[in-house]
Amino acid sequence: MAPERIVIDPITRIEGHLRIELETENGRISKAWSCATQFRGIERILQGHDPRDAWAITQRICGVCTGIHAIASVRAVEDALKYPIPKTAELIRSLVTGMGTVQDHVIHFYHLHALDWVDVTSALKADPEKTARLAASISAWPNNSATRFQEVRQKLAKSVEGGQLSIFTNGYWGHPDYRLPPEANLMAVSHYLEALEWQRDIIKLQTIFGGKNPHPNFLVGGMACSINLDNQITINEVSLAQIDGMIRRARRFVEEVYYPDVVAIAGFYKDYADIGVSSPSLMAVGQSGYSCAGVPSGEPAAGLLLDGDFDRVVPFDHLKIAEFIASSWYTYPDGDKAGRHPWQGETNPRYNGPTPPYKHLSDGQKYTWSKAPRYDGRPVQVGPNARLMLAVARKHEPTVALVGKALQTLGLQKAQLNSTLGRTLCRCLETVQVSGHLEQWFAGLREAIRQGDTRTFNPERWEPGNWPKSAQGVGFAEAARGTLSHWVQIENGRITRYECIVPSTWNSSGRDQDGRTGPYEESLAGNGRHPLQDPKRPLEVLRTIHSFDPCISCAVHLFDATGLPLKEVKAV
Amino acid sequence: MLPAPFDQWTKNETFTEYLVRQGLSRRQFLKFCGKVALLLGGGALLSSRDKKALAKDIAERLNSAKRPTVVWLQLQECTGCLESALRSGDRTLEDLVLSIISLDYNELLMAPSGEQANAALGKAVAEPHLLVVNGSIPTKEKGAYCVIGGESAEELLRKASRNASAVIAVGACAHYGCIQAAAPNPTGAVGVSDIITDRPVINVSGCPPIGEVITATILYYVIYGHPPQVDQDGRPLFAYGQRIHDKCPRRAHYDAGQYVLSFDDENARKGYCLYKVGCKGPATFAPCAIMEWNQGCSFPIKSGHPCLGCTERHFFDRMTPFYKRIPGLQVPGTGVELTANQIGGLAVAASVAGVAVHSAITVVRKQQTKKHPPTSVPLAVLGEKEPTDSGGKK
Numbered sequence: 012m013a014p015e016r017i018v019i020d021p022i023t024r025i026e027g028h029l030r031i032e033l034e035t036e037n038g039r040i041s042k043a044w045s046c047a048t049q050f051r052g053i054e055r056i057l058q059g060h061d062p063r064d065a066w067a068i069t070q071r072i073c074g075v076c077t078g079i080h081a082i083a084s085v086r087a088v089e090d091a092l093k094y095p096i097p098k099t100a101e102l103i104r105s106l107v108t109g110m111g112t113v114q115d116h117v118i119h120f121y122h123l124h125a126l127d128w129v130d131v132t133s134a135l136k137a138d139p140e141k142t143a144r145l146a147a148s149i150s151a152w153p154n155n156s157a158t159r160f161q162e163v164r165q166k167l168a169k170s171v172e173g174g175q176l177s178i179f180t181n182g183y184w185g186h187p188d189y190r191l192p193p194e195a196n197l198m199a200v201s202h203y204l205e206a207l208e209w210q211r212d213i214i215k216l217q218t219i220f221g222g223k224n225p226h227p228n229f230l231v232g233g234m235a236c237s238i239n240l241d242n243q244i245t246i247n248e249v250s251l252a253q254i255d256g257m258i259r260r261a262r263r264f265v266e267e268v269y270y271p272d273v274v275a276i277a278g279f280y281k282d283y284a285d286i287g288v289s290s291p292s293l294m295a296v297g298q299s300g301y302s303c304a305g306v307p308s309g310e311p312a313a314g315l316l317l318d319g320d321f322d323r324v325v326p327f328d329h330l331k332i333a334e335f336i337a338s339s340w341y342t343y344p345d346g347d348k349a350g351r352h353p354w355q356g357e358t359n360p361r362y363n364g365p366t367p368p369y370k371h372l373s374d375g376q377k378y379t380w381s382k383a384p385r386y387d388g389r390p391v392q393v394g395p396n397a398r399l400m401l402a403v404a405r406k407h408e409p410t411v412a413l414v415g416k417a418l419q420t421l422g423l424q425k426a427q428l429n430s431t432l433g434r435t436l437c438r439c440l441e442t443v444q445v446s447g448h449l450e451q452w453f454a455g456l457r458e459a460i461r462q463g464d465t466r467t468f469n470p471e472r473w474e475p476g477n478w479p480k481s482a483q484g485v486g487f488a489e490a491a492r493g494t495l496s497h498w499v500q501i502e503n504g505r506i507t508r509y510e511c512i513v514p515s516t517w518n519s520s521g522r523d524q525d526g527r528t529g530p531y532e533e534s535l536a537g538n539g540r541h542p543l544q545d546p547k548r549p550l551e552v553l554r555t556i557h558s559f560d561p562c563i564s565c566a567v568h569l570f571d572a573t574g575l576p577l578k579e580v581k582a583v
Numbered sequence: 584m585l586p587a588p589f590d591q592w593t594k595n596e597t598f599t600e601y602l603v604r605q606g607l608s609r610r611q612f613l614k615f616c617g618k619v620a621l622l623l624g625g626g627a628l629l630s631s632r633d634k635k636a637l638a639k640d641i642a643e644r645l646n647s648a649k650r651p652t653v654v655w656l657q658l659q660e661c662t663g664c665l666e667s668a669l670r671s672g673d674r675t676l677e678d679l680v681l682s683i684i685s686l687d688y689n690e691l692l693m694a695p696s697g698e699q700a701n702a703a704l705g706k707a708v709a710e711p712h713l714l715v716v717n718g719s720i721p722t723k724e725k726g727a728y729c730v731i732g733g734e735s736a737e738e739l740l741r742k743a744s745r746n747a748s749a750v751i752a753v754g755a756c757a758h759y760g761c762i763q764a765a766a767p768n769p770t771g772a773v774g775v776s777d778i779i780t781d782r783p784v785i786n787v788s789g790c791p792p793i794g795e796v797i798t799a800t801i802l803y804y805v806i807y808g809h810p811p812q813v814d815q816d817g818r819p820l821f822a823y824g825q826r827i828h829d830k831c832p833r834r835a836h837y838d839a840g841q842y843v844l845s846f847d848d849e850n851a852r853k854g855y856c857l858y859k860v861g862c863k864g865p866a867t868f869a870p871c872a873i874m875e876w877n878q879g880c881s882f883p884i885k886s887g888h889p890c891l892g893c894t895e896r897h898f899f900d901r902m903t904p905f906y907k908r909i910p911g912l913q914v915p916g917t918g919v920e921l922t923a924n925q926i927g928g929l930a931v932a933a934s935v936a937g938v939a940v941h942s943a944i945t946v947v948r949k950q951q952t953k954k955h956p957p958t959s960v961p962l963a964v965l966g967e968k969e970p971t972d973s974g975g976k977k
Contacts, residue, residue, distance in 0.1 A: 019697035020732050023690045026662045028731055048730040050721075051659060052769030053762060061904040067891060068899060071762040074663020074791060118669075126694045166681065175650050175685040181703045182694030207677050211670050215880045222883030223876040224670065225663040225791055228891075230846060235888035237851040244832060244854035244885060340727075360769075362727045367735040380728075468847035553696055564661050 014041055017546045018371065020048070022556055024123040026075045027563025029519065031552060032373040033535065035543055040552075043528070043535035044373040045519050047381040047567045050340075050360060057509040061475075062088045062501050063231045069497065069511065070226055073565045075118075077225040078111045078217065079490040080497070080511070080565075085231045087497040091484025092231075097466040100233035102456045103220050106254070107227060108488070109300035109449050110216045113261050115491040116395075116442040117269055119560045121199075121206040124435065127554040128276050129199040130189035131179050135168055137197035145194045149275050152267040154205060155198070163201040183548040190279045199276070202268050213261040219250045233468035238460060251457070258453055262446040273439040277421055277432055284423050286541060287431030287555035289534035290390045291319035293397035294517075296327060296487045296494050300445040311402040311410070313487070315386065321426055324404050329485065329496075331387040332512065338521030339382045340364060348524050350385060353498040354483070356510040358382075380567040383520035383529060384512050392530045393493025393517045394559065396428045396437040413440050431534070434558040475504035490514050492560050515566035518559050531556060650682075651805055654707050654743050655689040658718030658736040659729040659763055659772055664754035664791040665691050665717060671794030672878035674802060683805060684713070690731070701732045704743070713804060714747035716740065716775050719760040723771035737778060744779050749804050752776065752817075753797050755790040755893060762790075765899035776817065785810050786817035790893035793874055796822040816896065818868070827864035827890055830872040833857065846887070857884055861906040863892030 020030035028049040034042040057068055065088060066081040073080060082104060089096065139160035146155035170177065183189075191199070214224045220236050221227025228235060239245040277283075296313040313327035333350025336343060342361045343351065351357060364375055372378040383390070391397075402410035403425065417440055418425065427433050459465070472478065483500040493514030500508040520529035528536065534555050535541050542551045657665065668676045680686045686693075687707035693700060718736070721728035726735025734742075744750055752775035755761035763772035776784040787800050800819055803811045811819040828834065836842070837856040844850060844859060858865070864872075867890055871882040884890055892902035 018733075021690050021696060021700060023693050023696045023700050026691070028690075028729065030730075030733075049659060050728045050770060051763050051772075055767065055769050056762065056765045056899070061906070064903050064905045067905060068762065068765075071661055071663070071790065074661040074666050077663060077666070122692065131694070170681040173649070175652075177650075177680050177685045177687065178689065178692045179694050180685075180687050181699040183699070184694075204677060207669065207675065211672060211675075211878065214670065215877045218877040218880040218882075218886070220886065222881055222886035222888050223871075225666045228883050228886065228888035230888065233847065235846050235851075236886050237847045239852040239854075242852060242854050245852060245887070360724075362724045364727060366725045367727060367730045368733050368738065369730075370733065466847060468845075470845045470848070473845065547698055548695075549697060 015546065016371065017543070017549070019549050019552060020046075022553070022561070024126065024553075024557060025561040025563065026073065027515075027561065027566070029556070029561055029563045030372065031531075031535070031556065032371060032378075033543070033552070035546065038543060039539055040535050040541040040543055041539055042373075043532040044378055045381070045521055045529055045531040046372045046379045047519055047563050048379075049563060050380040050567050051564070052360075054358065054509045054511065057506050060506050061504065062091070062499060062506050063473075065499065065506060065509065066229045066231070069509075070229075072511065072513070073562055074225040075562060076111070076115060076490050076492065076565065078108055078221070078227055078229075079488055079495060081227075081229040082108055083486040083488040083490075083495050083497040083511070084499075085229050086486030086488065087484045087499040088231050088486070088501075089484070090486060091482040091499055091501055092472050092478055094232055094469070094472040096233045096469055097464075099238070099456065099459045099464055100467045100469075102452050102459065103234045103236065103467065104229075105300065105452045106449060106456065107217050107220050109445050109452065110213060110257070110261065112300045112491045113265065113442055113446050113449070114210050114214050116438050117206055117265065118210055119491075119557075120269060120273065120435070120439065121203045123560070124557045125199055125203060126182065127550060127557055128189075128280060129191060129196050129203075130184055130186070131167070131182065131196065131200060132171075132184040133189065133191070133193045134197040134200045135164060135171075135193075137164060137193035139164060139197070142194040142197045142201075146198050149271040150267045152271075154201075160197055160201055163204065164197055167200060183550045186545070186548055186550050188544060188550055191276065195275065195279075199272060202272055205268065206264075209260070209264050213257045213264075216254050216257045219246070219254060230468065232470070232473055233466075235468070237467060238465040240460070251460075255453065258446075258449045261449065265442050265446045270439055270443055273436060274417065274420055277436060280432060281421060281423070283432035283554065284421075284427040284430045286551070287434070287534040287558060288429055288537060289530045290392050291429065292317045292386065292389045292391040293400055293429070294327070294386055294391045294393050294494055295398040295401050295489060296496075297398075297489050298402065298444075299395065299398055299441050299489045299491070300448055311398075311405045311407050314401050314405070315391065316397075316400055316404060317387075317389065319426075321400055321429075322404055324401060333385055333388075334512070334516075335383040335385060335523040337383065337524040338377055339379055340377050341382065350524075353485075353496070353510040353512060354500075356498070356508070358510075379519075379521045381516055381519050381521060381529075381563075383523045384517050385523055385527075388525075390520065390523070390527055390529050390533065391517060392429070393514045394434065394438075395441045395491075395493075396434045397493060398489060399437045399441055400425070400428055409444065413444060431555045431558040438560065478504060492562050492565070493517060513562070513565040515559075515562040519561060519563065519566050531559060531561075534559070650685045652707050652710060652712040653684045653686050653715060653801070654704065654712050654747075655686060655715040656717065656739065656743055657690050658716065658731075658740065658757070659721050659770070660718030660754065660756045662691060662717075664756075664797065665689075667791035667794045668753075668797045669794065670877055671798040673795065674798050676794075676798060679798060679801060684801070687712075697732075704732075708743045708746055711746055711748050713749050713751070713801070714743050715751045715753055715801065716757045717754050719756040719763050719772035719774060720778055721763065721770035721772050723769075728770040740775065740778055744782070747782075749810060750775060750779055750782060750784045751787060751800055751804070752784050753787045753800075754792060755788055755898070758786045758788045758817075759896050762899055764897065783810060784817055785813060785819060788816070788818050788823065788894040788896075789869065790891075790898070792894070793822070793870060793876055795874060795878075796870060814868070818894070822870040822874075823868045823894060825868065825873075827867050827869050827872045827884065831856075831864055831884055832872065833884060851887060857887070857889045859908050860889055861904070861908055862889035863895075863898075863902045863905075863909065864890040866902075866909060867892040867895055869894040 014034040017033040022029040030046040032044040066084040070081040142160040143157040217224040217227040314324040498510040688704040729736040759774040760772035841855040842859040892898040
């Protein structure tokens with residue numbers, strides 16, 4: 012039988028615009044193409060701007076992982092200008108990005124991923140009393156009452172009666188591979204709603220320090236929020252007490268709702284620990300949530316696990332990063348074969364795909380706006396599973412204990428963290444970890460204030476007169492979705508070149524010059540065994556793609572400063 | 584805390600029944616329709632007979648209503664605007680989605696993908712609906728810079744707007760292109776009102792707008808049946824009627840000539856004015872100082888950072904460098920009120936060309952007759968002379 016061609020576009024419940032094209036044979040996926048279908052050109056726009064403004068411009072790459080691009084940007088500029096920032100500002104940045112990660116992961120699970128596992132219509136058949144008993148067996152969360160579940164079921168029933176299904180219109184309800192009992196479905200729907208309330212509350216931490224969310228404010232040289240315990244408008248005890256409360260509520264929800272839900276749901280889908288296996292090389296530059304320039308002592312730093320050896324950590328060397336364009340709608344001056352390091356990055360868009368509206372993109376050699384970054388020639392996965400697997404390989408005790416307990420509960424092996432279920436589980440485990448870090452960072456901030464160390468900004472290098480004539484710097488960060496790096500070159504106080512390599516570029520990339528597929532593609536078609544029962548309702552594919560938490564606006568903002576003279580290119 | 588119970592308005596009841604269940608009498612309902620008619624008629628414009636007819640018409644329309652279908656497109660953008668809508672308190676996005684509107688197409692939230700998602704869109708746009716748009720429309724490369732379901736953003740927008748009863752452009756990208764449209768605008772990004780010129784487009788501006796402003800604009804349509812009053816740039820007056828500067832908690836320090844000179848200096852720790860470190864509050868029409876962000880928690884200036892001016896057109900071109908103070912102004916010290924008023928006057932004149940408080944119908948009529956709604960005007964207060972496509976880089 013000839014292979015069947017399937018197009019899934021749009022992939023919904025993600026950030027940005029992603030299209031997946033597939034070939035299937037006998038209900039299994041044999042080939043996959045990951046096509047990013049949006050391009051914005053933000054790095055080109057950065058040219059000529061004051062580098063102190065770059066954080067605000069790059070932040071607009073993404074409103075979901077909002078904040079992390081700003082952090083990577085201010086760090087790149089501070090690296091270029093050799094600009095140290097006060098310790099207290101570091102702590103505030105860590106709190107802001109850490110809370111961003113916690114919120115982002117929870118939203119991803121409940122609002123972007125859960126409907127892949129949870130049948131909303133089945134929740135209507137649930138018995139609220141039985142649901143309360145089920146919930147009580149896995150968690151002490153006080154809202155897990157029969158009254159609450161009854162109310163949620165009623166709301167849901169009213170919402171869908173009369174045939175107006177709103178966001179649930181045309182969902183894959185009743186698909187034979189939805190496996191949860193009605194009570195588990197009702198519990199998940201209830202937590203879907205509670206998570207919406209929760210995220211609204213705890214993210215205010217970013218508003219207190221950064222003035223707003225999404226897109227809070229940052230500052231090259233520190234943070235703009237002054238601390239003065241004896242002033243009304245500055246950070247004072249009122250705001251600190253609010254933050255204290257948010258951190259406690261963040262952690263409690265993660266431990267009493269998110270974690271038990273993920274483990275309970277995972278128990279019904281254990282075969283997904285062998286589905287969606289992707290590139291066996293994984294990379295991270297540190298632990299999630301840390302924004303600091305140096306990694307705190309004892310915490311896992313940058314490194315890689317290569318070629319399926321999940322016990323041996325290979326040191327990270329940024330010079331081994333190169334971006335390829337064999338399948339991307341760009342040109343390089345010296346052809347499509349060689350990759351380029353970000354310091355020599357070139358991004359000349361040249362679209363040669365079909366004019367929209369079109370039916371297929373995979374007929375062409377080029378089919379995506381995402382470039383293909385490779386490490387030492389290899390496609391690598393980045394994200395929560397990479398971070399946790401690296402920390403385990405380094406025998407980082409808290410991580411070993413956390414991961415070990417979850418694996419034991421589910422009866423899984425460490426290597427199975429490289430899978431659809433593994434990525435989803437690791438995202439949850441890391442949220443438990445980061446919500447714990449928040450308490451430590453906050454205690455550190457309190458202690459700094461108690462000792463009078465309230466400086467949030469270093470004015471030394473603020474004025475461009477104190478900058479070198481030309482400079483270049485790199486800012487690394489572990490975003491919710493994986494390793495993020497910003498690369499900046501500055502001449503005479505202005506940006507001449509700016510390049511970002513974003514987590515979803517690593518993961519969503521297409522084929523490289525040697526025909527090696529990117530991690531999304533690999534996860535779907537790598538072993539020819541990925542299931543797809545009903546091509547019209549591609550539930551299984553969504554599970555696997557969503558397990559990466561795609562952020563496609565991030566992946567394809569690229570468009571750097573080409574044609575501008577560069578005085579000197581040197582590695583940091 | 585549990586989320587507040589939803590006020591369900593279901594298909595099985597008319598809008599009157601719904602309001603009665605909410606505690607309103609029929610008499611109050613008719614009075615409400617009369618008020619809506621008054622708002623629609625703009626007071627003086629309609630005769631009392633017309634107003635009565637309009638009130639009757641509104642009552643009839645509301646009684647035949649189902650939950651309004653909403654199509655919410657995301658084009659060339661970053662999802663920050665929908666994230667902001669998710670932060671809206673009081674009337675939350677989930678209230679809207681589950682009980683007030685039927686959100687039949689939205690990529691971020693909807694359950695199905697691919698074919699089933701496109702089928703939902705096709706069905707929704709074939710009937711009257713409310714269209715909400717995030718994101719800009721890239722016009723270069725025959726639309727290949729943003730393609731969804733195999734169709735260009737522009738074609739998708741045109742298709743979705745054909746039967747749209749109203750169009751709400753949410754966020755700076757949908758307003759005029761925002762970051763994508765910043766010089767040199769590599770993808771030729773434009774706003775919704777540059778493509779949809781045959782009907783009014785409400786611009787809920789900001790990068791992103793405050794969540795409550797987004798949900799309130801949708802509710803305004805759904806409850807009152809007509810668009811909110813807007814300024815010359817299509818921005819609702821209930822949110823964009825005044826400058827941040829007019830209601831800034833640091834304003835007294837501005838008037839007294841007390842300024843932060845460097846971040847976290849002694850003056851910053853006293854909460855002085857941020858004008859000299861680049862604050863664009865004096866040139867920015869936005870609700871931040873009044874409503875504040877994230878359910879009244881704080882806003883940029885309160886948290887010590889200058890306003891970037893993100894509700895104004897082309898702020899990435901016109902408000903940068905962000906840390907440079909607004910040029911061409913004498914720094915107030917003495918005679919401050921006069922200077923402050925001058926700044927205000929200039930900003931009003933230049934930025935919105937005199938906020939015209941038209942009735943909704945007047946605005947609708949005006950915009951319908953105009954091929955292109957008013958776009959950017961020179962922001963003299965920022966040293967601009969002529970409008971440009973994407974603004975000039977400093």
